[in-house]
Amino acid sequence: MAALDDRPTVVCNGMIGREVFTARDRKESFYMIGSMGLGLSIGIGVALTQPDKEVLCIDGDGNVLMGSGVLASAGALGLKNLHHVVLDNEAHGSTGGQKTIASTIRLEKIAAASGYAYAERVEPENLAAALPGFFEQAGPAMLLVKVEPGNVKGIGRVTHTPIEITERFSTAVKGS
Numbered sequence: 001m002a003a004l005d006d007r008p009t010v011v012c013n014g015m016i017g018r019e020v021f022t023a024r025d026r027k028e029s030f031y032m033i034g035s036m037g038l039g040l041s042i043g044i045g046v047a048l049t050q051p052d053k054e055v056l057c058i059d060g061d062g063n064v065l066m067g068s069g070v071l072a073s074a075g076a077l078g079l080k081n082l083h084h085v086v087l088d089n090e091a092h093g094s095t096g097g098q099k100t101i102a103s104t105i106r107l108e109k110i111a112a113a114s115g116y117a118y119a120e121r122v123e124p125e126n127l128a129a130a131l132p133g134f135f136e137q138a139g140p141a142m143l144l145v146k147v148e149p150g151n152v153k154g155i156g157r158v159t160h161t162p163i164e165i166t167e168r169f170s171t172a173v174k175g176s
Contacts, residue, residue: 003131004028008046008173009056012039012063014094015151016087020058021158027172031158031165037066040084044074047082047139050173054081054135061088061102068110074140075115082139084111089149111142121146 001024011017013032021031030046032039043057064071064086074082090102112119118141122130127145134143160168 003128003135004056006172007054007056008050008169009058010039010043010046012036012057012059014060014063014092015155016058016060016063016093018155018157019152022152022155027168030169031160033158033162033165037063037070039063040067040070040074043082043084044070044077044079046173047079048077051081053173054083055079057082057084059084059086060093061086061090061107062092062094062100064107065100065102071111071114071116075111077140078115078117079140080117080138082141083135083137084116084140084142085134086142086144087147088144089147091149093149093151106144108142108144111140116140116142118142120144124148 006028008028010030011020011032013034013036017031039059040057043055047055086107088102088107090100092098092100108119108121117139118137121144124145124147134141
């Protein structure tokens with residue numbers, strides 16, 4: 001979270017959004033409330049409208065698989081300011097841990113085949129060291145982090161309303 005600085009960040013719905021919110025709530029974070037699979041679509045919109053800003057989308061494998069067609073859109077648009085971190089636990093962690101197909105496919109290879117300029121995999125223990133170099137890559141760029149399944153016990157929900165999230169994010173992105 002410390003590596004984010006003031007970069008506009010779209011965070012997928014579910015447990016990842018809740019964990020990011022709990023770890024470091026910031027006005028530059030747009031938390032998805034529902035709308036599974038659409039975080040990257042919104043990230044693309046932010047990157048298109050804010051070409052001078054580095055935009056990050058934090059996703060899970062279930063979200064990417066739900067909206068996998070947008071990987072091709074990201075690749076085709078060639079947005080150099082779009083960075084996509086995917087936390088892959090091979091499960092839908094927010095709805096009971098149902099398995100995804102991420103154990104049988106390589107999402108970073110699908111991103112590369114879809115036209116991402118950079119798509120790599122990193123182990124969780126190497127993430128902090130990998131992020132500075134990742135953010136130096138021209139996008140669209142994906143960094144897939146293979147993580148263990150499981151959720152933080154007792155983690156709270158995002159407390160901002162969707163309107164509050166939208167207003168504070170819009171003000172932060174336009175004003176910074």
